[in-house]
Amino acid sequence: MNESGHCISVAQASSMLESGKISSRELCGIFLKRVEETESEISSFLHLDKDAVLKEADASDARRAAARQLGQFDGIPIAIKDNIAAKGQPCTCASKILEGYISPYDATVVDRLKSAGFVLFGRTNMDEFAMGSSCENSAYAITRNPWDTSRVTGGSSGGSAASVAARQVPAALGSDTGGSIRQPASFCGCVGLKPSYGTVSRYGLVAFASSLDQIGPMANTVLDAAHIFDTISGRDPMDASSLETSGKTSASLANPAGLKGKKIAVATEHMESPGLDDGVKKVFSDSLSLLRSAGAEIVEISLPNSKYAIADYYVIATAEASANLARFDGVRYGKREPAKDLIETYFQTRGHGFGPEVKRRILLGTFVLSSGYYDAYYLKAQKLRTLIRNDFLEAFGKCDAILSPASPFPAFKFGEKSDPLQMYLADIYTISANLAGICALSVPAGLHAGTGLPVGIQISGKHMAEKEILEIGAALEAMRTPKVFLPEIGGRK
Ligand code: GLN
Numbered sequence: 001m002n003e004s005g006h007c008i009s010v011a012q013a014s015s016m017l018e019s020g021k022i023s024s025r026e027l028c029g030i031f032l033k034r035v036e037e038t039e040s041e042i043s044s045f046l047h048l049d050k051d052a053v054l055k056e057a058d059a060s061d062a063r064r065a066a067a068r069q070l071g072q073f074d075g076i077p078i079a080i081k082d083n084i085a086a087k088g089q090p091c092t093c094a095s096k097i098l099e100g101y102i103s104p105y106d107a108t109v110v111d112r113l114k115s116a117g118f119v120l121f122g123r124t125n126m127d128e129f130a131m132g133s134s135c136e137n138s139a140y141a142i143t144r145n146p147w148d149t150s151r152v153t154g155g156s157s158g159g160s161a162a163s164v165a166a167r168q169v170p171a172a173l174g175s176d177t178g179g180s181i182r183q184p185a186s187f188c189g190c191v192g193l194k195p196s197y198g199t200v201s202r203y204g205l206v207a208f209a210s211s212l213d214q215i216g217p218m219a220n221t222v223l224d225a226a227h228i229f230d231t232i233s234g235r236d237p238m239d240a241s242s243l244e245t246s247g248k249t250s251a252s253l254a255n256p257a258g259l260k261g262k263k264i265a266v267a268t269e270h271m272e273s274p275g276l277d278d279g280v281k282k283v284f285s286d287s288l289s290l291l292r293s294a295g296a297e298i299v300e301i302s303l304p305n306s307k308y309a310i311a312d313y314y315v316i317a318t319a320e321a322s323a324n325l326a327r328f329d330g331v332r333y334g335k336r337e338p339a340k341d342l343i344e345t346y347f348q349t350r351g352h353g354f355g356p357e358v359k360r361r362i363l364l365g366t367f368v369l370s371s372g373y374y375d376a377y378y379l380k381a382q383k384l385r386t387l388i389r390n391d392f393l394e395a396f397g398k399c400d401a402i403l404s405p406a407s408p409f410p411a412f413k414f415g416e417k418s419d420p421l422q423m424y425l426a427d428i429y430t431i432s433a434n435l436a437g438i439c440a441l442s443v444p445a446g447l448h449a450g451t452g453l454p455v456g457i458q459i460s461g462k463h464m465a466e467k468e469i470l471e472i473g474a475a476l477e478a479m480r481t482p483k484v485f486l487p488e489i490g491g492r493k
Helices: 010-018 024-042 050-065 108-115 158-165 182-188 222-232 249-254 278-293 306-327 342-353 356-369 374-395 420-427 431-436 466-479
Strands: 045-047 077-081 119-124 171-176 191-194 214-219 263-267 297-301 401-405 439-447 454-461
Touching: 010 024, 010 222, 024 050, 024 077, 024 119, 045 158, 050 119, 077 158, 108 119, 108 222, 119 158, 158 171, 158 182, 158 214, 171 182, 171 191, 171 222, 182 191, 182 439, 182 454, 191 222, 191 466, 214 222, 222 249, 222 439, 222 466, 249 466, 263 278, 278 297, 278 401, 278 439, 278 454, 278 466, 306 356, 306 374, 306 420, 306 431, 356 374, 374 431, 401 466, 439 466, 454 466
Parallel strands: 077 119, 077 171, 263 297, 263 401
Antiparallel strands: 045 119, 171 214, 191 214, 191 439, 401 454, 439 454
C-alpha cells in the first residue's frame, strides 16, 4: 500500500527503485506500516525484526547509490515461511519442539534471494511442520483470513498467503507437499506456484515428505510469482534432486504467445467430485469461458486414479514424515525436556514438543512402514502413485494444461473441519500434482457468489512446463473480474 492507497507489486517496486522514485528504506517502511496497521487482526508473522529489515534496506540503498546493485530486485522485501532456513533467524516450523532454534545457515532459496538483493521480511506462520490445510495446527498463533477474519487462511502456508493478500509484503515463499501453496493462495486471493519436482532446491527446507516437498512463490500477480520462481529455481549442488532450468519464465510473460491453439483440459473426475461447492463451480466455468473466448480449445480428459490421490498421499507423506521427523530428538535441534536418561529425553521432548496432528502422522507413517504392513500399505501406495503419474502422462498427450478448482470450497470458518478426514478433503485437487511431480499454479479467478470470498483456479502443467502454465495464468488474470483482489481489513482497503 503506498501513500495513495495502491498496492505495490514486485515488478512495480523494481521500476520505482530503478528510477530512484523510492528508496528501499521507504519501500520497506510502507510495508512495515501496513503490518503495524493490520497484524493485530491477521497475525501472519511468527517473527519480524523491523530493525533488521531496515538495516538490510539501508544496505541495499547504499549499493544502489554506489551503482553496485545486485539486480533489478535489490531492496524489495519478501517474507519466508518458517520452515525455510535463514541464517541467524528463528526456524520453528510453528512447532514447540523447535522453540528457540536459530538457523546456522541459509537455505539455497534464501541464499539466491539475498544474492538478488531481496530483503528478508519476517517468518510467516504455518501449520506445524507443514501438516494441515488451515494454519490451525500452528503451536503459536492463529492466522486469520484477511477477507474475513472469522475464517481460516488455508494451509499450511497460511501466514505467507495472508501476508501477501493483506499487502503486508509484496511476495512470500511457501512450501507445498500436497497443496500448501496453492490452497491457501486460493483461500486468500493471491497467486501461488508449486514448481515441478526438482526445479527448486530444497536444501534448507525442513523436510516433511521429501519425494513431494517443493518450495515456491506466493505473490499478488502471476508476473511477480514468475520473477521469484526465476530467482530461486535451477540446479543446486547441495540438493541432488535439483535440476537445471532453462530461460526465464518472466521473459515470456512480457510477450505472451496467446492462447490460440492451446488445448486446456477439464478432467471428468474433477467435476464429479461430490464436495464441490456450487459457487466454486461457477467461478470455474466462468474461467473456462474466458479462456475459450481467448482462443483456447477446451478438451475433456480422464484422470481415473485421481479419486485415490488423498488416500495415496496420506500413506506416502506420513511414511516419509515419520522418518524425516525422527531427527527431532531433543539432542540435535531446539528444545530438550529435562529427563533422567536418553530414552526418557526422547519421550519427554517428542511427547511435549509435537502437536496432535504431527503425532497422528508419525504414528500412521510408522505403521504403514512396519513389517507386516509395508506391502499392504506403503508398497501399494507406491504402485498407485505410478498409476496416478501415468494418468497425467497420458492426459498431457492430449492437452497443454489441465484446469480445475484449487479447492472444492472457499475459506471455511475456524473449527469447522475439526475432523481430520474432512480437513484432508480440502486438498482433493492439489495433491495429485505432488504425487506426479508436475507443476501447478493457483490464480485468483473470481469471487464466490455466496460469501464474497476469493476463489482460486488451478492450472496444472507437464513436468517443467512452468512457463506454459504461468502464461495461461497471466491470460486468465488479465480477463477475470475483479481485476484486483484486495481484501478490506477492518473496513480499510
Ligand atoms: N494439507 C496437506 C497436508 O496436511 C498438504 C500439506 C502441504 O502441502 N505441506 O499434508
